[in-house]
Amino acid sequence: MKIAVCIKQVVTREWQVRVNDEKTWVRDADASWELNEPDAYALEEGLRLKEKHGGEVVVISAGPARATQVIREALARGADRAIHVEGDHLATADAFVVADALAAALKDEHIDLVLTGLQSDDQGFAQVGVVLAEKLNMAHSTIIMEVQVESDQLKVKRELEGGWFQWISMPLPAVLTIQSGINQLRYATLKGIMAAKKKEIRVVSATAGSPSRQRIVSIYLPQKSKQTRMITGTASEAAKELVRALREDARVF
Amino acid sequence: MSPESPTHSLTLVIAEQKDGVLNRASWEALAAAQSMGAPVTIVVPGAKAQCDAVLQELAAADVTAVIALEHDALAGYTADGFTQALAAVVAAEAPSHVVFAHTYQTRDYAPRVAARLDRAIATDVIAFKDASTFVRQMFQGKVSADVVLEGPAPHFVTVQIGAFRADAVKRGAGAPTRSVPAAVDPAKIRQTSEAPFREAKQAVDLSQAERIVSVGRGIKAPENIDLAKQLAAAMHAEIAASRPICDAGWLPMERQVGSSGQTVAPKMYLALGISGAIQHVVGMKGAKTIVAINKDPEAPIFEIADYGIAGDLFEIVPAMIEALKS
Numbered sequence: 001m002k003i004a005v006c007i008k009q010v011v012t013r014e015w016q017v018r019v020n021d022e023k024t025w026v027r028d029a030d031a032s033w034e035l036n037e038p039d040a041y042a043l044e045e046g047l048r049l050k051e052k053h054g055g056e057v058v059v060i061s062a063g064p065a066r067a068t069q070v071i072r073e074a075l076a077r078g079a080d081r082a083i084h085v086e087g088d089h090l091a092t093a094d095a096f097v098v099a100d101a102l103a104a105a106l107k108d109e110h111i112d113l114v115l116t117g118l119q120s121d122d123q124g125f126a127q128v129g130v131v132l133a134e135k136l137n138m139a140h141s142t143i144i145m146e147v148q149v150e151s152d153q154l155k156v157k158r159e160l161e162g163g164w165f166q167w168i169s170m171p172l173p174a175v176l177t178i179q180s181g182i183n184q185l186r187y188a189t190l191k192g193i194m195a196a197k198k199k200e201i202r203v204v205s206a207t208a209g210s211p212s213r214q215r216i217v218s219i220y221l222p223q224k225s226k227q228t229r230m231i232t233g234t235a236s237e238a239a240k241e242l243v244r245a246l247r248e249d250a251r252v253f
Numbered sequence: 254m255s256p257e258s259p260t261h262s263l264t265l266v267i268a269e270q271k272d273g274v275l276n277r278a279s280w281e282a283l284a285a286a287q288s289m290g291a292p293v294t295i296v297v298p299g300a301k302a303q304c305d306a307v308l309q310e311l312a313a314a315d316v317t318a319v320i321a322l323e324h325d326a327l328a329g330y331t332a333d334g335f336t337q338a339l340a341a342v343v344a345a346e347a348p349s350h351v352v353f354a355h356t357y358q359t360r361d362y363a364p365r366v367a368a369r370l371d372r373a374i375a376t377d378v379i380a381f382k383d384a385s386t387f388v389r390q391m392f393q394g395k396v397s398a399d400v401v402l403e404g405p406a407p408h409f410v411t412v413q414i415g416a417f418r419a420d421a422v423k424r425g426a427g428a429p430t431r432s433v434p435a436a437v438d439p440a441k442i443r444q445t446s447e448a449p450f451r452e453a454k455q456a457v458d459l460s461q462a463e464r465i466v467s468v469g470r471g472i473k474a475p476e477n478i479d480l481a482k483q484l485a486a487a488m489h490a491e492i493a494a495s496r497p498i499c500d501a502g503w504l505p506m507e508r509q510v511g512s513s514g515q516t517v518a519p520k521m522y523l524a525l526g527i528s529g530a531i532q533h534v535v536g537m538k539g540a541k542t543i544v545a546i547n548k549d550p551e552a553p554i555f556e557i558a559d560y561g562i563a564g565d566l567f568e569i570v571p572a573m574i575e576a577l578k579s
Contacts, residue, residue, distance in 0.1 A: 013470075013528070016551065017395040026392065095364065096373075118360075123391050125376050127364040130332075134368040139443035140332055142361045159513055160449055161357050163506070167447040168331075174443075179513075181500030211404065213373035217386065218399040222556055226543075230550075230561045238562045239572030242544065245560060250542040252464060252521035253489065 001055035001149065001172075004109065005046040005079065006102055006116035006128070007039040009063055009070040013121065019219050025092055026219065035070040038117025042178040044185050045147055046115050047078045053149055056080045058109065062090045062101040062206065075196035076188035082199065087206035092216070095127035100209030102128070103135035111136075111173060113154070118143050118177040126177075133175035140175040141168050145182050261291045261384040265348040265407070266316075267339065268297040269358055271330075273306030278354035280419035283314055285412045286352040287423050289381055294346065295319045295428075298338050298435065300328035308430045315425030320346075324435035331444040332362045334437055339366045341436035348407045349384070355411040357512075367409040373402035374409035377531070379416040393530045394553040414512070414535050457491065457507050464490035464521045467510055467537070468498055471526015471547060471566060475503040481525055484570050487577040490523070495533045511536040525566050529554030546570070 011017070011031045018027040035043075046057045059079040061067045064086065071082045085101045087093075093101075106114070114136070119126035126142075133140030145165065146157035152172045157165050159179055188196075229245070231238045246252050264286045268279040286293045293316045297304050304321035311319045322342050326334050335358075343351055343366065351366075353359040355377045367374035380388040382399055387410060391398050402408040459465060466485035472478060478498075485492045492508060499509040510517055511533040522540035527533060529545070529552055537543070538557055545554040550563035562569055 011392070013393070016549075017392045019396065026396070096368065099368070121393055124389075124393075125364075126360050127374065127376060130361070130364040131368040134336075134365045140365070141444065142332075143357055158361075159357065161512060162516070163451055163509075163514060164449045165452060166449045168444050169446075170444045181496065210371075213402060213404050214375060215401045215403060216398050217401050219391070219396050220398075222390070222394070222397045222553065224556050226557055226559060228545075228555055228558045228561050230555070230563065232562075235564060235568035236572045236575075238564060239569050240576045242560060242562060242569075243573055243576040246521065246542070246544070250521070250559065252542050 001049065001053045001112045002058070002110060003046045003049060003055060004058045004060055004106055004111045004114045005039070005043045005074070006114065006132070007043060007059055007061050007070055007074055008036040008120050009033050009061065009067040010036045010121045019221070023218050023220065024216055033066065033069055035073055036117050036120045038119060038178060038180050040185055041180050041182050042115040042117050043074055043077060043079065044183045045178055047186070048183060049113070049147065049149060058083060058111070060085065060102060060105060062087070062098050064088045064091045068201070071201055072196055073188060075199045075201075076192040077186060078192060080199065082201040084201055084203045085206050086203050090206060094212050094214035095125040095131055096210040096213050099128050099131035099135055101206040102132055104207055104209060105204055106136065113149070113172060114138065114175040116175070116177055118179050129175050129177035136173070136175065138173045138175050139170040141170065142177040143179050144176045145179050147176065261289065261349050263346070263348040264289055264291050264293045264350040264352055265343065265346055266293055266295045267351065267353045268295050268307070268311060269354065269356055270297055270299055270303055270307050273303045275307050275310060276354065276356060277419060278356055278414050280422050281414065281417045282352050282354040282412055284419060284421040285381065285417040286350070287315065288417070289350065289384065291349065292317045294348070296322050296342055298322040298327050298335060300325050301432070303328065304432070312428040312430050313424055314428065315423040316428045319428050319430045321430065321432045322435045323432055324437045326437045326439045326442060327435055329446050330358055331442050331446055332365065333442040333444055335362045336365045336369060337437045337441065338435035340369045342433060343370060343407060351407050351409045353409070353411045355413050359411050363409060363411055372407055372409060373404050374411070375400055375402055376411045377413045378410050379413050390531060393528065394534070395551070413531065415538060452506070459491055459493055459508070459510065459515045459517045462491040462517065462519050464488050465493050465510070465517060465519045466490045466523045466525065467493040467495065467527060468504070468525045469495040469527030469533070470497050472498065475501070477567070478503050480567070480570055483574055487574050488523070490521070493517070495527050524554050524558070525570065527554055528552045529557065
């Protein structure tokens with residue numbers, strides 16, 4: 001089975017978001033980067049399916065040159081080879097542009113199963129996997145918590161709201177968006193890191209595909225919806241005051 | 254031609270029902286659509302009996318019409334079936350905007366409808382600025398962004414659960430209803446779906462808890478959960494967690510609060526080391542008093558907190574346990 005896993009490089013969760021002077025993006029020149037968490041789960045699921053059914057895991061990322069970092073990491077974790085669709089504009093592109101870039105690079109790869117995270121930690125569209133399925137004319141399902149493959153049939157456990165699930169069946173080829181927590185992640189071993197250096201990363205330029213459909217005009221810190229009383233002082237002072245306020249002002253017990 | 258602005262002539266709201274019961278979030282989408290100012294038409298997809306069960310309820314809203322988009326193949330949700338049905342009805346009605354509630358079902362197919370029609374879509378929108386400018390959160394809720402949708406109409410918008418008030422829906426004198434056979438070719442539906450199920454009986458009903466102490470990534474290690482449990486015991490509170498904690502198995506899934514877990518509205522919700530990503534916040538923002546303890550003073554959780562301490566929970570929590578004893 002030939003599996004493609006679409007991954008994205010995003011700023012780390014710990015990075016303090018700062019808006020740029022034009023207020024059109026974040027000041028990420030000095031940011032630290034990591035593999036988008038749901039994509040890490042998608043990669044792990046792809047590796048497990050390959051271990052069970054055989055085949056190949058091709059990791060693909062649409063992003064600027066710096067995305068090589070997460071591609072190398074994916075190869076070190078066990079992906080067989082990589083495609084890097086490179087373009088500076090992909091760092092801030094909308095989901096249609098990203099899906100187009102991925103689709104163009106994947107269309108001649110004869111992929112059986114495309115996996116990706118359900119959304120990214122940066123723009124969080126939750127669209128790329130679904131739009132990619134349309135562009136590749138594949139069946140799809142989203143927010144997946146279990147994947148079973150039997151010959152050319154897929155059976156997946158889709159998460160619904162409030163602790164409900166549903167089994168969905170569909171034929172391959174298909175696109176699935178993977179929910180965090182579907183499996184336990186593996187990390188790269190030294191052996192994996194060494195092996196990754198010999199693996200192929202095919203770099204292709206993003207071709208002009210869909211026009212951008214979404215433009216960011218202004219980014220800003222969210223307006224507070226509540227008056228928050230920030231309690232300061234030493235840990236002991238703050239703790240005492242909080243307990244007093246909860247008892248006497250908020251009367252929660 | 255309508256004298257109204259061609260950029261904002263008609264808003265279609267896609268209502269969601271399951272077995273003839275409306276998803277409450279559909280009312281939020283309707284309130285959002287009405288707030289845009291243009292005439293609103295509701296479309297509810299499903300099998301005939303399911304649509305019939307909700308038509309009158311929907312027709313009580315101040316809308317121009319309610320359309321039952323009917324086909325036996327829409328009795329159970331499939332991405333392919335709903336994409337076909339919605340793409341056809343949107344093309345036929347030619348609205349300027351199409352509004353959905355950002356439910357898990359919408360997430361599964363709305364982007365595909367937009368892609369099939371090659372029209373712009375903004376997902377998880379929290380506010381409208383004008384006919385083409387929408388506010389959405391980015392970077393895990395740390396910033397908000399005004400985004401403009403471009404290209405020809407219609408523009409698709411999905412609205413975040415809880416961002417608009419269902420009780421703000423304007424009522425009308427009874428809107429006309431009509432049935433439209435959905436243009437669905439069952440042979441082109443690739444997915445088959447089984448009945449929804451729950452993994453295990455929920456032993457804990459957190460929605461009934463008066464006080465909740467909830468832990469997030471900031472707790473750092475499974476052995477530290479005990480500290481949170483001690484605080485919960487001292488406050489006579491239930492223990493709960495954000496998704497990553499349950500994914501890691503540090504607390505059982507049944508203790509998870511958020512969009513994929515339970516929705517709670519206790520008297521007090523104390524968030525320990527929880528950053529406040531929207532997937533968590535939708536499950537707890539109805540709490541009467543929200544307390545946040547987090548080392549990052551810019552964590553989004555402080556935006557909705559009544560009381561906040563920016564500091565080290567490993568120092569503050571033991572001090573709170575001590576203070577609660579007196």
